[in-house]
Amino acid sequence: MGNNLQKAAEIIQEKYNGEINSFRDQITLLLSKDSIVEVCQILRDDFSFGVLVDETVVDYWRRKEPRFQIVYQLHSRQHDERIFLRTPVSDDDPFTSSVVSIYPNANWYEREIWDLFGIRFEGHPDLRRILLPKGYQGHPLRKDVPIKVEETRFTFNNDELARGKPLAKE
Amino acid sequence: MGLEEKAGNLGFVTTTLENVVNWSRTRAMWPLLSGLACCAIEMMAAQSAHYDMSRFGMELMRASPRQSDLLIVAGRVTNKMAPVLRRLYDQMPAPKWVLSMGDCASNGGVFNNYAIIQGVDEVLPVDVYVAGCPPRPEALIHGILVLYDKVQQEGITEWA
Numbered sequence: 001m002g003n004n005l006q007k008a009a010e011i012i013q014e015k016y017n018g019e020i021n022s023f024r025d026q027i028t029l030l031l032s033k034d035s036i037v038e039v040c041q042i043l044r045d046d047f048s049f050g051v052l053v054d055e056t057v058v059d060y061w062r063r064k065e066p067r068f069q070i071v072y073q074l075h076s077r078q079h080d081e082r083i084f085l086r087t088p089v090s091d092d093d094p095f096t097s098s099v100v101s102i103y104p105n106a107n108w109y110e111r112e113i114w115d116l117f118g119i120r121f122e123g124h125p126d127l128r129r130i131l132l133p134k135g136y137q138g139h140p141l142r143k144d145v146p147i148k149v150e151e152t153r154f155t156f157n158n159d160e161l162a163r164g165k166p167l168a169k170e
Numbered sequence: 171m172g173l174e175e176k177a178g179n180l181g182f183v184t185t186t187l188e189n190v191v192n193w194s195r196t197r198a199m200w201p202l203l204s205g206l207a208c209c210a211i212e213m214m215a216a217q218s219a220h221y222d223m224s225r226f227g228m229e230l231m232r233a234s235p236r237q238s239d240l241l242i243v244a245g246r247v248t249n250k251m252a253p254v255l256r257r258l259y260d261q262m263p264a265p266k267w268v269l270s271m272g273d274c275a276s277n278g279g280v281f282n283n284y285a286i287i288q289g290v291d292e293v294l295p296v297d298v299y300v301a302g303c304p305p306r307p308e309a310l311i312h313g314i315l316v317l318y319d320k321v322q323q324e325g326i327t328e329w330a
Binding site for chain 2: 136
């Protein structure tokens with residue numbers, strides 16, 4: 001494990017009361033969502049974590065409380081080190097702070113998270129859907145959204161289900 | 171017992187208008203150059219030298235809907251793509267036909283989820299469904315020949 005990474009993790013843990021999880025030299029910091037912007041700022045400016053590789057979210061529905069965890073993957077090209085940040089976000093009124101001001105490429109990642117999971121990002125310059133069509137209702141990658149949209153048709157129920165299906169006109 | 175038998179060999183044949191128009195339509199039916207997913211690979215294979223769809227009058231795929239007669243829906247149709255596909259269909263001049271190629275286009279296939287339309291017949295009037303995941307080029311060509319049979323049966327009152 002690199003010196004830079006070790007030092008960064010220790011300072012963040014001390015200053016922002018983060019929880020360090022280390023697994024096979026891979027460091028994950030669990031932080032509260034209020035401190036994420038400041039932590040990103042420090043990691044970028046003082047520890048040269050200049051690249052936001054990915055920003056995504058995990059839905060721990062019925063498995064963990066709070067329900068969502070936003071995952072940031074940072075990379076330092078100078079030291080060839082990676083650090084992972086996680087911030088829990090609760091289910092009722094899910095929102096967190098945007099890191100677009102620090103990593104501009106977070107713009108589309110955060111739009112994608114909003115689109116598919118419905119987590120708002122305070123301070124995002126242009127928070128609208130990115131993948132799904134305009135006017136789509138709901139956020140379909142949440143675990144409580146049903147997977148199937150239509151009953152599977154077999155021989156015994158084909159006629160019944162086909163009757164309710166709308167067909168296009170010329 | 172046609173006219174030519176009574177009058178001898180005058181160098182012409184008699185037929186019905188429906189027959190000759192439908193014949194001409196089936197012998198030069200140009201598909202729209204549109205592929206949505208992996209079925210498009212099989213469609214390209216059907217076009218190329220080994221299977222050679224041009225034997226059946228499909229000399230070339232037209233890239234413009236204004237010049238094409240047949241829309242082969244090759245692949246799964248997403249909710250986002252459906253309006254685009256419908257627009258392409260509306261831009262095609264009549265007479266026009268739609269062939270739904272593969273399971274995904276016909277009924278959603280394995281993609282029973284929020285992103286995929288469960289059958290392209292919800293947005294387009296489909297003439298022929300070809301089953302398979304993906305259908306082999308022979309199956310596509312068979313579907314096209316079935317469509318030709320259907321076109322050949324069309325009466326003058328059904329013409330667009």
